Amino acid sequence: MDDAPQQPPQCADDLNEWTRVLAVDPGHSARYAERFRRMAREGQDLDGEARLMDTLAPRNARILDAGCGPGRVAGRLHTLGHHAIGVDLDPALIAAAKVDHPGPRYLVGDLAELDLPARGISSPMDLIVCAGNVMTFLAPSTRVEVLRRLAQHLDLQGRAAIGFGAGRGYEFGAFRADAASAGFVEELLLSTWDLRPFTAHSDFLVAVLRRG
16 A cells, blocks of 8 residues: 555646646647647738837836746847746647747746746846736636735836636636735726727727736
């Protein structure tokens, strides 16, 4: 009989949705990266988030792409002259980012454990972008902790822009309450990355936040 202590089963609130998807479909990351390569070849506009961040940023800003995936936002910010850092949980996506969008510093890491000073990055961020529905992939039990860590990594005058869609298991009202409890203050709510206003009927939210 195995006398090793048994780990309690994980509840749904402890599971990161991206990790859950990969456990069922290990090839998902490669297809996800290839999807954006195909869209780029087709000439589709993939720079909306980066354009907004560039508008918000001082020149040569320090910008964290939280949940950077295959690097399209961080890579574009780098080409615009910013000091971009990309962090993602998925090593396969970080590997794709280094190939497809070289220039930024890319790190494999869980946003719920984000600690850039421990990785040798001591300066606070001027901006943080969290796009691509990243917030909806987080384990629900880690949402506030992720937001708290993002806030801690911002310069006192810095801002974060966090965007995700409706109908993905994280209600906008719940997110706004979580952001407030994590120490953020709302500066601006949008319904798209191209500055359309947020309304009660919007099916997408881009929240521009600052530290309280």
